[in-house]
Amino acid sequence: MKKNFLFPTLILIFFCQISQAQDADLVPTITPVDNHNNIISNKEITFTKNNIVIVNPGVQKIIFQFVDTAAIEFLVKLSRTDTTASWNSFTGGTLFLTLEENQIYEVLFREKNKYTNTTHYIIDAKAFWWKRTEFVALIIALFGLFIISTVFYLFRRKKKNELRKKEYEKNQAKYELKAMYAQLNPHFVFNALSSIQGLINKNDIPGANYYLTEFSNLLRETLKNNDKELVPLQTELKILDTYLKLEQLRFHFQYEIIIDEKIDKNSVEIPALLLQPLIENAVKHGISTLHDNGTIKINFFSDHQNLQIIIWDNGIGFTKNTTGNGLGLKLTKDRIALLNQSFRKQHIQFSIESTQNTGTTVHLRFVNWL
């Protein structure tokens, strides 16, 4: 069906060309030739409609031959956009056109002094497939892609390695710090035991029972081989309370832990044992000499998404020159710096303010914590 339909169309094109040829002798025979101008197979060129001639790769020359060239002039454009070309007369009966592959030439013929009748051919000199523009473009694109993906891959690998290294360092530091925190201060341990002995010898059996179990709770919490970085706020509160109760047995100070109702202490988590050294400082360097007049207040409150903790004591305070409380503070600062590395957007702000003989305030702000 399709074939039958096509056949008349082809005949029509053929007739068109014939009629054009009758107009003037402007139709040349076009033949491919080799370097020595010997004619080679006609299969090397293909005529299509609109006078486009496709020349197979490897053909370096074609010739245009007319019956009579005296009255004809020609113009060869080396590319379709070439504007420098000009009309020439024939010398001999043929026009040799040397071809460069991958180029499109335009060749025009007309009768001298009769400019209305022009024939024009487009010569498409094809290149071998590996020299074609599309192929070259594809190769360049693939190469580019290869380069980009290699760079990307190397970049990612480097980043991954860096991350692994960083994590390793972080873990290392974490374990070192943990090891330091896991130890209960021996001073505290034996003083607590001594206080309990005191209760037994005073025949305060319920008291002795109470403080003994409190002390064992504290020991249990610290001995717990918990590799978790974060603990429930509730657990930390319990530890602080127990610690303060035991120290209270020795120093008879007052203490108060206030927590904002808005804070869900069973859900919120904070870094394990972060507050303990700060409380220890408040007792040891703050109010231990004040006895009944000593007061420690620990306040937990929220502002927006932030958790704030203020530890206040009315003790002797310290100046920069005071020695003794340096280590605990330094450890805390180091630990916070380390934590801030791992939770960048949820960092902890830490500040301490102390005036001699009026007291010390430690301020912790856990940004974006709630």
Added chain:
Amino acid sequence: MLITAVIIDDEQNNIDNLAILLRQYCPQLEIIGDATNATDGEKLILQLTPDIVFLDIQMPGKNGFDMLQSLRTHHFELIFVTAFEQYGIQAVKFSAIDYLLKPINTDELKAAVQKAIYRSSEKKQNKKLENLLQVLQNEQQKDTHRIALTSAKETRFIKTKEIIRCESSNNYTTFYIFGGERIMVSKPIFEYEEMLQGYGFIRCHQTHLVNKRFIKSLVKQDGGYLLLEDGTEIPVSRMKRELVRKELGE
């Protein structure tokens, strides 16, 4: 009516100490016997059929769990007494069985005894004990383990693989069970996080504990959240991102 109790502990000092504390703080109990090893303990229980058994876990030879496994009757209320939260304590917590830590806190002792007395008056089969033995016997087959969830009305034993997630609000934890049921329990979420360690749960947020098997994907948009099989979106907090990624093997 007096409630009867026996104490099984490998150290006589511990038995004496607990007996003194019980006499002082829980006078409604009558201690009718004690034993310093599991074999004697077993005989004691069969002979005296006490209402409450105080049982040490760690004992030389047969330990407390072994004794319970070989025991033919489970018609008593059980309170474990242990020095440290070692092996097996997870199973005990899982079954919501009371346990006391040494040295004994008198408040905790009073509370545990009160609960045991209340339950023994109901004369019910001790399902918690049966659940404990079930878990201990099939220790490796974690899929079969059931966790005791005590709501206001009853104690349910739910397979951990059927728990989709837990959500915290203050002292309460709500369990979302496969099939649509919800159970609200008056225990904080961190206790369940601890109990469910090793069962494939991720604490991805302060208020959320999620079963890995119900996670469809980790979505990185909107600060990151977990998309569950049932379409629920659970937020991942910034602090937990690394942990979640590690847990999901990304």
